[in-house]
Amino acid sequence: MKQKRRRLSLRNSLLTKYFLIVLSAMLILPIGFPAILVVMTLQAHGGDRLADGVYNSSALEKMWHAEAAKLADASPESVDEALRRLKEQYPKAAMFWVDQTGATRLKLPQTLELPSEWSVPYTIQFMKEASSGSGNYSVVAFLGDQPETGSFMTLQIPRSEMPKAGSPFNARSTAILYSSLLAVLGLFLFISLLFFYRIRKRLVRLETAMTTPAETGIPSPVAAQRLDEIGRLEHAFNDMIAKLERSREREAQEEALRRDLIAKLSHDLRTPLTAIRGHAFGLQQEALSEKGRESLALIDRKIDSLGRLIDNLFSFTLLASGQYPYKPQRVDIVRMARTQLAGWYPAFEQEGFEIDSDLPEEAVYWEVDTQWLERVLDNYLQNVLRHAKSGRCVALRVFAEAGGRIVVADRGPGMNAESMEKGAGIGLSIAALMLKDMKLRSVVRSGPLGTEVHISRL
Amino acid sequence: MARRVLYIEDDADIGKWVKEDLERRGYEVDWLVSGEEAAARVAQADLVVLDVMLPGLDGFTVGRRLKKEAPNVPILMLSARTAVDDKLQGLQFADDYLTKPFHPDELAARLEVLQRRAGLSSGEPLVCAHLLIHPEQQRVVDSRTGEEISLTAKQLQILFYFLRNRGQILTKEQIYEAVWGEPYMDGDKTVNVHIRYLRERIELDPSDPRIIETIRGIGYRVRP
Known part of the structure; x- marks a missing residue:
């Protein structure tokens, strides 16, 4: 048979997908982390404010010194004016300026607690506090940006509005940084989980398809959409199903053929046998010697036994190959035995047998195929009729005790005696096979005074 | 013919x-x-x-x-x-x-x-011991006296079932199911009782029946 081979391209491979995911994860860490840092730093130096009104210290310092430089020879009024304008721009900041005499001039807001005259110790104390990082964040610039002018202006901003010391970013930006990192990591986890989840889902689907057989006992094919490894597995699975289906069909065909052959063969063997019987019967009508009549009687008996042999042979063939139809049902064996004996009664009566039946009044049920059990009993009764004529007695008994028991008994010479015609063996083999399949067993007790066959459940 | x-x-x-x-x-x-x-x-x-x-x-x-x-x-x-x-x-x-x-x-x-x-359905009368049976009219006549023997519907049905299966031994289950048309119930004595009454009508000596023969433990038979 032609084998369809699908070439696995690199583009369709699961391995490629997996490499892409891992590679992107490996790139995100060394590239993504600095990228975030760069973006945040750029933002930090882009203006005097960071996100959410947080002030950028270096930008503020630059701005304050530039403003102070502009006020080199300004009048006190224009310095006041400049501060007021700046206050509007930086509403959260406190501002004041001190002239060359050491007197505090404009305070914005007015509530600022400052001495009106700046002594040298106070000035030193103030500068110390401003640079220590405790208290407010302060920027001090000399007017005109020249220390010689002696007057200076100060900008104060609460520490909470400023980024943490030692970092260009405040707490918020750090949180953003970490959460972006977490998000990137989460994304990677999610994508790889999705990747494996989808593989798993497809595998489970395949497993379900494999373990759920259709009516025929063979699983149904699955829908294979993709061309990756699992897709190829699905295709291979479908190919296998198709092959199984084909072989099952072939098997069924062969089975039907064999049955047909057996039926035809049986016909072809029996038809000439019937013709022989016809001619033998025709001969009987002619004037014959005693010897001739004896021969004809023998021919007649042999025709019967050959007919039975053919029947048994084909039954055995069917039975051994499991093609003999078996339909078990709940059967009352008492009733069945009675009907069976009623059918056999005239035959035994004609041969002068004493017929003994011992059947209980109540029903006894077995789960068997009636036809099979009838055939088994037929076989035993037939044997009694043929081989136990000398005893002139047949008994069919059914006992209800211990799940039920059927007994066929005779007073013949026993099974080892020479009266056994050839062909009885296969009949007993059929009975044994049928009993086994019906989960029954037979025990044969045979002696010179008779034979008893006990059939009971296993 | x-x-x-x-x-x-x-x-x-x-x-x-x-x-x-x-x-x-x-x-x-x-x-x-x-x-x-x-x-x-x-x-x-x-x-x-x-x-x-x-x-x-x-x-x-x-x-x-x-x-x-x-x-x-x-x-x-x-x-x-x-x-x-x-x-x-x-x-x-x-x-x-x-x-x-x-x-x-x-x-x-x-x-x-x-x-x-x-x-049985062709109308020709049947002979069974001293009985002359007309299947079409569902009539049973004593051939010695020419008198009709009156039977109940069930008795007639049983008799005709025997005549249809002359020579065969019929079990009580078979008779019950053929005549009453329903499954036989375990231990039912109906068939025995009906056959006893039927024998009283048709047998010369019901204690020694010659038409409906009892096959002990198996059933009944009407010989051909």
């Missing part, structure tokens, strides 16, 4: 022999080697003997066709096949079944039984 048998058999040897044998026994035999024309001829026949393995049309197909054409004509199947399913399929329309190689006496005996069964 010669009884006409429509005999369908493809084997020339067997066909010739059976035809001659049945003719010797007083039958009129119409022998066909294939089933094609059978349906047209069945109307003139009293009995059909049909071989299963026919060339052309399958024996079962022919059988079903004949039964449809003439439902009252009994069919006896002759078969060389033994597979069980054949038996079941055949018995759906066939009235009896005989496997090859059959004995001519057995074939004749089976045909007698089929005829008798069919005869």
